[in-house]
Amino acid sequence: MTTQLTVGQPEAVASVGESRHATRVGAGRSRTNWPLTIVLAVCSLTVLVPLYVTLSMAFKTTSQSVDGNAFSLPWPVSVSGFGQAWQLTDFPRSFAISVFIAAIAVGGTILLSSFAAYAISHNWQRRAFRWAFFYLLAAMFLPFPVVALSQVKLTGMVHLDNPIGVAILHVMFQLAFSVMLFTAFLRSIPAELEESARIDGASTAQVFWRLIFPLLAPMSATVGIFAFLASWNDYVMPSLITSNPALQTLPVLQQMFQTQFSNNYNVSFASYLMAMAPSILVYLFTQRWVMSGLTQGAIK
Amino acid sequence: MAITSLPTPGGSRSSHRPRVEPVFHLFLWPTVALFTLAITVPAVMGIVLSFTNSVGFGEFRFTGLTNYIAVFSDPAILHAYGFTLWFSLVTVVLVNLIAFLLAIALTAKIRARVSLRAVFVIPMVISGIVIAYVFSYLFANSLPTAATALGFAPLEQSILANPSLAWVAVVIVTAWQAIPSALLIYIAGVLSIPSDVYEAAALDGASPWRQLRSITVPLTAGYIVINVIIGFKNFMNAYDIILGLTNGGPGTATTSVAMSIFSGFTNGDYSYQMANATIFFVIAVVIALLQLRATRGRTAF
Numbered sequence A: 001m002t003t004q005l006t007v008g009q010p011e012a013v014a015s016v017g018e019s020r021h022a023t024r025v026g027a028g029r030s031r032t033n034w035p036l037t038i039v040l041a042v043c044s045l046t047v048l049v050p051l052y053v054t055l056s057m058a059f060k061t062t063s064q065s066v067d068g069n070a071f072s073l074p075w076p077v078s079v080s081g082f083g084q085a086w087q088l089t090d091f092p093r094s095f096a097i098s099v100f101i102a103a104i105a106v107g108g109t110i111l112l113s114s115f116a117a118y119a120i121s122h123n124w125q126r127r128a129f130r131w132a133f134f135y136l137l138a139a140m141f142l143p144f145p146v147v148a149l150s151q152v153k154l155t156g157m158v159h160l161d162n163p164i165g166v167a168i169l170h171v172m173f174q175l176a177f178s179v180m181l182f183t184a185f186l187r188s189i190p191a192e193l194e195e196s197a198r199i200d201g202a203s204t205a206q207v208f209w210r211l212i213f214p215l216l217a218p219m220s221a222t223v224g225i226f227a228f229l230a231s232w233n234d235y236v237m238p239s240l241i242t243s244n245p246a247l248q249t250l251p252v253l254q255q256m257f258q259t260q261f262s263n264n265y266n267v268s269f270a271s272y273l274m275a276m277a278p279s280i281l282v283y284l285f286t287q288r289w290v291m292s293g294l295t296q297g298a299i300k
Numbered sequence B: 001m002a003i004t005s006l007p008t009p010g011g012s013r014s015s016h017r018p019r020v021e022p023v024f025h026l027f028l029w030p031t032v033a034l035f036t037l038a039i040t041v042p043a044v045m046g047i048v049l050s051f052t053n054s055v056g057f058g059e060f061r062f063t064g065l066t067n068y069i070a071v072f073s074d075p076a077i078l079h080a081y082g083f084t085l086w087f088s089l090v091t092v093v094l095v096n097l098i099a100f101l102l103a104i105a106l107t108a109k110i111r112a113r114v115s116l117r118a119v120f121v122i123p124m125v126i127s128g129i130v131i132a133y134v135f136s137y138l139f140a141n142s143l144p145t146a147a148t149a150l151g152f153a154p155l156e157q158s159i160l161a162n163p164s165l166a167w168v169a170v171v172i173v174t175a176w177q178a179i180p181s182a183l184l185i186y187i188a189g190v191l192s193i194p195s196d197v198y199e200a201a202a203l204d205g206a207s208p209w210r211q212l213r214s215i216t217v218p219l220t221a222g223y224i225v226i227n228v229i230i231g232f233k234n235f236m237n238a239y240d241i242i243l244g245l246t247n248g249g250p251g252t253a254t255t256s257v258a259m260s261i262f263s264g265f266t267n268g269d270y271s272y273q274m275a276n277a278t279i280f281f282v283i284a285v286v287i288a289l290l291q292l293r294a295t296r297g298r299t300a301f
Helices: A002-007 A009-021 A034-043 A045-058 A080-088 A091-122 A127-141 A144-157 A163-187 A191-199 A204-215 A217-232 A236-241 A265-298 B022-049 B066-072 B075-106 B113-125 B128-150 B166-191 B195-203 B208-219 B221-236 B240-245 B257-267 B270-299
Strands: none
Touching: A034 A045, A034 B075, A034 B113, A045 A265, A045 B113, A045 B128, A045 B166, A080 A091, A080 A265, A091 A127, A091 A163, A091 A204, A091 A217, A091 A265, A091 B022, A127 A163, A127 B022, A127 B270, A144 A163, A144 A236, A144 B022, A144 B257, A144 B270, A163 A217, A163 A236, A163 B022, A191 A204, A204 A217, A204 B022, A217 A265, A236 B257, A265 B113, A265 B128, B022 B270, B066 B270, B075 B113, B075 B166, B075 B221, B075 B257, B113 B166, B128 B166, B128 B240, B166 B221, B166 B240, B195 B208, B208 B221, B221 B270, B257 B270
């Protein structure tokens, strides 16, 4: 019952925000602001045109892709670019490696940061836990270049210069942001809820798994999406950490089109499209969590 | 962000229990230990090695401040700092201005609000290096073609090949990708303002411009500070978009600090670039602290 309520919460928050806000600009009038809508639609072209170019270039023949007109529609429509890109990037393997890293990053981030946030919020009055919180949070201000070279050396020494090492580092760099979101969310859960479970004789671990973790679901969705995006789109870490080129992720492999195959634009754009499509699809299916996570608690 | 999201101090949940349950230790400390190994140890190691002549492997000896003196007298590194700071400053202003205006527009009474929001957020979810490759094609081919057709001479050559203009391309693509996350935070901020404040202002005859200046901006000041802090920190670390667009060029015109540090890995001047990284770290901390001081003043309204 409680779980369902909370899972439904983001929509409620969003819709409250919408209705409360329905008459912001144009004070009091309920008419649609058409000029503004048109201006926004025109502005959205700055986002859509680069995506359109990627899409149309990917479906062109090689000869059409080099004719210098990026904005023309592909004619005749050709999928040969995809075939070549598939082979050049060894797509099934590089895709699987990217998915593998992202899956560990998402699962690891959600589990480790919800554990940590639960322990921290429960023991906030203890100095050690409070310091641990600030210690983890401090990483938000640590520039990655500062630790990169040493991390490359250390991961090499312990034989983690591979996708597993990259995934672990992705989890570690995502901790600060995620622990912060979870801790903020845990504050909003009434202590009475937990106490009633304890009266029923549940241990702390049981309380966490049966009560708290399900309650955290909407925040876990937000944390998970951000962990996925950060991991899937990352270039620096896999390119520096993974020493075996055969174990490289999809975005990193795209650099081959800058050198070896720089004139087959249809092939390179087909490859770019295959590298960016998964994250766009994930976003389109999960976008309400992206918004709701930020609106509740996180930044208040 | 950090300051504003702390749990309530002195939470009463477990104060009646004299000892911390072991399960809490199990929940927290292994993660803290892993975090220490993965981030703190490399950071400390880098700082220590910056005082040596290490080339990244093998023996080394301590050389004191030699690397630091060299860094401060290296025109290439000073140029990288100049470029990175200038680029971060311009981008942070541009991103926040556009994102703020977009947030106001996207919370107004418009058609297709949900779809428009969805579209404007898309750049956030695309890999920086991949979109940089797409834009580098547009800047190198489409823009000069269009400029030639229109007879606009300054843009007939690729701006990526122009040492004095290449940074503009870097700013455009970085902003393109960074606007959505700032936008989301601003939308949350604008939505957090109760509508009766606007109604009261409208009754008093305040114009929309006056409402923006006297209500929206002051009441979202905390969000502005957060966006500026996060944005500045991210732009200071700029790497993959620059790599995809200009590879630091032409020449070294768009080489960022991050790029010069990473070059230490391939060029063998490991400890030298670690000194650079340490200085960079100190600068990042100082900027963060200055901005946090500013936050304390502003978030209380």
